Amino acid sequence: MEHGPELTIVLVACFVLAVGAGVKLAARRYKFPYSVAMLVLGLGVGALLLLLRRHELLPHGLQSMASGAALNTDLVLFVFVPTLVFESALSLDTYKFGRNIGPIATLAIPAMLACLLATAALMLGVTGLGWQWSLPVALVFGALISATDPVAVVALLRDVGAPKRLALLIEGESLLNDATAIVAFTLLIGIAAGGDFQLAPALGSFVKVLAGGIGLGLVIALALSWLLSRIFDEPKVEITLIVVMGYAAMILGEASLHVSGVIAVVTVGLWMSGPGHTAISPEVRHRAHQFLGMMAHVANTLIFFLAGMVIAGQFEHFTLLGVLVTLAAWAGIMLIRFAAVFLFQPVMSLLGPKVTARQATVIAWGGLRGAVSLALVLLVAADDKLPPDVRGQMLRVTAGVVLLTILVNGTTTGLLLRKLGFGKRPPGERLLRLLAQSRVLQQVEADIERLAARTRYRTIHWDEIRASMRERRRVVEEHLRESRNELRREDPAELAQLAWYQAIAVERSAYDESNQTGLISGPTQQILAFELESQLERLAAGDTAAPDSRTGRLLRARNRLLRLLRKLPFVSGRLAFLGISRLYELAWAESVAAARVLHSLEQSPERESEPVRKVTAAYQRFRREAQQSLEDLRANAPEVASAIEKRLGKRVELNLERGALEQFEKEGLVPAAVADDFLEIIQRRMAELAMSPTRAELPSAAELLRGIPLFQSLDPKLLKLLADAAEEAVFAKDELLLHEGRAWRRHVHHRARRRPRGEGRR
Numbered sequence: 037m038e039h040g041p042e043l044t045i046v047l048v049a050c051f052v053l054a055v056g057a058g059v060k061l062a063a064r065r066y067k068f069p070y071s072v073a074m075l076v077l078g079l080g081v082g083a084l085l086l087l088l089r090r091h092e093l094l095p096h097g098l099q100s101m102a103s104g105a106a107l108n109t110d111l112v113l114f115v116f117v118p119t120l121v122f123e124s125a126l127s128l129d130t131y132k133f134g135r136n137i138g139p140i141a142t143l144a145i146p147a148m149l150a151c152l153l154a155t156a157a158l159m160l161g162v163t164g165l166g167w168q169w170s171l172p173v174a175l176v177f178g179a180l181i182s183a184t185d186p187v188a189v190v191a192l193l194r195d196v197g198a199p200k201r202l203a204l205l206i207e208g209e210s211l212l213n214d215a216t217a218i219v220a221f222t223l224l225i226g227i228a229a230g231g232d233f234q235l236a237p238a239l240g241s242f243v244k245v246l247a248g249g250i251g252l253g254l255v256i257a258l259a260l261s262w263l264l265s266r267i268f269d270e271p272k273v274e275i276t277l278i279v280v281m282g283y284a285a286m287i288l289g290e291a292s293l294h295v296s297g298v299i300a301v302v303t304v305g306l307w308m309s310g311p312g313h314t315a316i317s318p319e320v321r322h323r324a325h326q327f328l329g330m331m332a333h334v335a336n337t338l339i340f341f342l343a344g345m346v347i348a349g350q351f352e353h354f355t356l357l358g359v360l361v362t363l364a365a366w367a368g369i370m371l372i373r374f375a376a377v378f379l380f381q382p383v384m385s386l387l388g389p390k391v392t393a394r395q396a397t398v399i400a401w402g403g404l405r406g407a408v409s410l411a412l413v414l415l416v417a418a419d420d421k422l423p424p425d426v427r428g429q430m431l432r433v434t435a436g437v438v439l440l441t442i443l444v445n446g447t448t449t450g451l452l453l454r455k456l457g458f459g460k461r462p463p464g465e466r467l468l469r470l471l472a473q474s475r476v477l478q479q480v481e482a483d484i485e486r487l488a489a490r491t492r493y494r495t496i497h498w499d500e501i502r503a504s505m506r507e508r509r510r511v512v513e514e515h516l517r518e519s520r521n522e523l524r525r526e527d528p529a530e531l532a533q534l535a536w537y538q539a540i541a542v543e544r545s546a547y548d549e550s551n552q553t554g555l556i557s558g559p560t561q562q563i564l565a566f567e568l569e570s571q572l573e574r575l576a577a578g579d580t581a582a583p584d585s586r587t588g589r590l591l592r593a594r595n596r597l598l599r600l601l602r603k604l605p606f607v608s609g610r611l612a613f614l615g616i617s618r619l620y621e622l623a624w625a626e627s628v629a630a631a632r633v634l635h636s637l638e639q640s641p642e643r644e645s646e647p648v649r650k651v652t653a654a655y656q657r658f659r660r661e662a663q664q665s666l667e668d669l670r671a672n673a674p675e676v677a678s679a680i681e682k683r684l685g686k687r688v689e690l691n692l693e694r695g696a697l698e699q700f701e702k703e704g705l706v707p708a709a710v711a712d713d714f715l716e717i718i719q720r721r722m723a724e725l726a727m728s729p730t731r732a733e734l735p736s737a738a739e740l741l742r743g744i745p746l747f748q749s750l751d752p753k754l755l756k757l758l759a760d761a762a763e764e765a766v767f768a769k770d771e772l773l774l775h776e777g778r779a780w781r782r783h784v785h786h787r788a789r790r791r792p793r794g795e796g797r798r
Contacts, residue, residue, distance in 0.1 A: 049338065056337040071340050071406060072442050075435075078344020086348055112411045112418075114286060116335045117218070118301050120407055122282040123332035124211050125305025127325065130313075131569040132201070133208050133306070138387025140205060143399070144212030146383075147376045151369075152178040152220060154376070158368040166357050167429055172228035173422075177430055179224055180413055181369060181437055183217035184210045185406025199458065202395055206402050211302060214408045218298040219245055221412050222290075229421035248295025253303025256285050257312055260304065264315035268723035271320045275327050278308065278316070314558020318551050336407050343410040346417055347435040353428050361429075362436030369437060370445075374400040394456045402449055404441045409434055467519040467534060474512050481505050532580040532647040539651050540568055542636045546629035554687045554726060560621040564629075580647075582654035585661065586626055616669065616676045623665040624684075630659035686725055694718045737762040 056074060063070040133140070155178035156171065163169040169177075184206075223241055260281040267273055285304050289297030308316070316324060377400040384391045391399075413434040417427050484505065488498045520531075544565070551561040567586045574581075633655045642648045670677040694715065701711035738759035741747045747755060 052338055052341045053334060056341070069442055069446055071336060072439065072446075074337055074340035075344045075410075075439065078341035079348045080344075081341075082345035082348025085345070112339075112414050113290065113297075114283070116339055116411050117298065117408070118283050118286040119328075119331045119335040120339075120411075121211070121214060121298055121301050122305045123328045124207070124214075125302045126309045126328060128208065128211065128306065128309055129204070130306055130310030131566065132204050134310075135573065136201065136204060136208060136388050139384035139389075139391055140208040140212060142380050142384045142387060143205070143209040143377070144216055147380045148182050148213050148216050149220070150379070151182050151372050151376050152217075154178075154372045155181060155369055158372065159365065162361050162364045162368070163429075165361075167361070167425075169426070169429075170228070172224060173426055173430070176221060176224045176228045176416065177433070179217050179221040180409050180416070181365075181405060181434060182220075183214045183405065183408040183412065184403045185408060199395075201389070202398060202458070205391070205395070206399055209399070215249075215296070215298045215302045216246075217408070218412065219249070219296045221415075222296070225416070225419065229419060245294070245296040246299055248293060249289055249297065249299025250303050252289050252293060252295055253285055253300035254307070256281050256288075256300065257304045257307035260308065261312040261315040264312075264317075266727065267317070268726040269317045269319055269719055270723075271317075271323050274316055274320045275324050278324055279328070279331075311562075314551075314562050318554070318558070339407050339411055339414075343414060343435065346414060347431060354432065358429065358432055359436075362433050362440075365433050366437045366440040366444075370401075370403075370441075373403045376400075377403075394458070397456060398449070398452060398458070401445055401452055404445055405434075405438045406442065409438055467516070468537060470512060470516045470519055471538070474509070474516060477505060477509050477512060481509070531642075531645065532650070533575050533578075535642070535645075535647040535651045536571070536575055536580060538640070539633045539637065539655065540572065542633045543629045544568055546632045547625055550625055550628065553691045554722065555684060556621045556625045557618075560618060560625060563618075563622065564625060582650070582657075586622070586658065616673050617680055620666070620669050620677060620680045623662045623669065626662035627659055627666065630655045630662060634659065683725065687722075690718055690722050690725070694722075 052074075055077065059073045059077065060070055062068075063073055152175065156174040159169055159174040159177055160171065163174070219242060223245070260277060263277055264274055267277075282301055282304055285300035286297035289295045289300040291297075313321070377396050378393075381391055381393070381396050413431050416422065417431045419427070481502075484498065484501060487493050488496075547556070547561050547564050547568075550556045551558060564586060567583070571583055634652065637643060637648055637652050637655070640648055643652070666677075697706065697711055697714055697718070700706040701708060706714075738755060741755055741759055741762065747758065750758070
């Protein structure tokens with residue numbers, strides 16, 4: 037039976053992924069770069085296939101794989117690239133990304149374009165000795181080699197405990213840099229393949245495809261958010277929609293609308309990691325990240341391996357000149373990278389938090405090239421409109437530069453970080469880690485005593501375990517004392533920062549738990565998370581003052597929105613109801629989180645210190661104000677408060693029922709099949725509750741008027757006339773209803789008002 041090339045592709049993919057799994061384990065154990073290992077493995081397999089083909093021993097089905105013919109532009113552009121870019125965008129912290137967008141965009145657009153042009157000029161000079169590249173070909177190489185890959189460097193930064201902002205700058209630059217490089221590459225490859233090059237039209241096309249990609253990405257992101265907001269806790273459906281929409285952005289952009297599909301994918305990813313994050317069900321978010329991370333791992337594995345195979349097919353064309361050109365290209369590209377980063381350093385510091393010379397040095401040296409550059413050069417290798425010798429030369433030089441940046445830059449970045457002083461964790465962070473370790477050991481000791489009291493575990497050597505735990509606790513406590521003394525000597529203010537960091541970690545955990553169990557909605561959690569990030573940023577700048585409230589800016593924004601929309605029919609009333617519901621959720625979440633933080637602070641060994649007392653006072657105020665807000669809402673909007681509390685009660689009931697069922701299944705008290713049936717029923721009820729809007733029967737205008745002493749003695753018919761003429765509206769606290777001397781409406785309407793949190797009567 038004859039089989040098509042599809043079977044060969046599937047077999048090769050399975051082989052590569054199986055080998056990649058073993059290489060991944062070895063890379064983790066022996067501390068070498070996984071991507072480099074897969075590239076070298078691909079080179080070895082490609083060389084073996086080339087040798088077998090020369091001796092006519094290669095099976096017919098592998099002929100196309102050995103020659104690289106199975107790799108075409110659509111496979112790389114529409115299968116590999118969206119996965120790599122989308123996963124990176126979806127994993128970014130959009131709040132921190134937004135705060136650093138100035139420096140990141142500077143590196144990713146003007147600095148990248150400057151590197152592109154300088155690299156093209158470099159390659160024109162270097163290849164003039166024998167290869168004679170044209171300007172369009174040199175520009176194409178400049179575009180594809182300017183795409184940076186942060187994977188190895190970011191992992192190293194985390195290992196040595198370097199500042200998180202440094203990793204964010206490198207990773208954020210890579211994301212936008214990849215998108216910009218691919219847009220430039222897409223435009224230039226057509227010119228290199230025979231089109232005319234004119235600067236003004238090329239720049240116009242660049243802006244067009246860039247703006248079009250952003251617009252398309254926003255449309256798809258909003259559509260995806262709308263769809264996901266109408267689905268609850270359906271992992272397969274939600275993850276499928278996320279993946280499909282990510283690929284749809286690429287396909288529609290590149291194949292239909294002729295705008296940047298990569299920019300569209302980046303836009304969708306950033307939206308779904310930020311504002312659209314809450315549209316994904318809480319219990320699905322982690323699974324979605326795991327699934328997309330697995331897809332990115334598969335794409336990286338296949339790209340590096342297949343690139344190695346294709347490069348190996350060019351072994352017979354390697355010459356001394358090619359090796360010299362590759363070395364010269366790598367050295368020149370790194371010099372250009374340093375020059376561009378330091379040239380734009382003042383601009384980066386002007387547009388965002390200051391970028392120091394030490395940070396700029398790491399950013400420049402950490403500009404590794406990787407999967408995206410290899411994916412783009414595979415597009416070049418598969419483009420038969422370019423001369424074969426040019427395709428082979430570009431393939432070999434790109435592979436050499438990628439390999440050198442990973443082997444040389446990647447392996448020496450750790451040394452550079454230590455030399456520049458990034459290798460040592462700040463005293464506050466070390467103390468925080470020691471405190472976490474101490475708490476874990478304390479809990480383990482308590483669990484040991486609990487287990488030791490059970491008869492079934494009597495044969496375990498508990499005395500040895502207790503002795504080991506005591507020794508570990510002694511070492512940790514000693515390090516804790518040393519770290520506290522070091523902080524008091526070197527930076528007493530950092531103790532206050534540390535107290536806030538610990539409190540905010542507990543507060544964030546409380547909000548996340550409330551959202552995961554459905555007790556607060558996604559938008560409410562996002563609002564509170566934004567406030568926490570704002571305070572963390574102030575703490576990083578040395579400001580340890582307690583915020584006035586967690587939601588002050590939200591109230592001001594809501595009041596402005598109500599003023600704008602109050603005149604629209606059928607809108608302001610609904611917004612007012614939604615706003616009151618949101619305020620109730622915020623106050624409830626603040627109250628619960630503040631109570632949890634205060635309990636944690638009471639257990640702290642530093643509870644008598646001045647910094648912890650100040651933080652305690654702040655959270656006592658948060659809890660007091662939140663509880664007062666809840667009482668105000670219950671008193672002034674009892675219908676809304678009652679509807680919300682009934683909904684919360686149902687959600688708590690369902691969560692408790694699910695928790696008990698899962699525990700009984702774990703202990704074997706309920707058969708798995710029975711538990712699954714009941715869990716499905718509970719999940720369905722949770723979905724129905726989550727998808728149904730919070731509603732309440734509000735009192736009519738006539739009922740409100742009867743509650744006002746001035747109108748209680750009026751005839752019912754007259755009261756009805758007044759009620760019919762009345763207009764309901766919600767006014768914000770401190771909002772003026774009338775200005776002296778200002779003309780008012782011809783017909784005076786009574787406005788019935790409530791006074792929830794942040795609102796009052798005038």
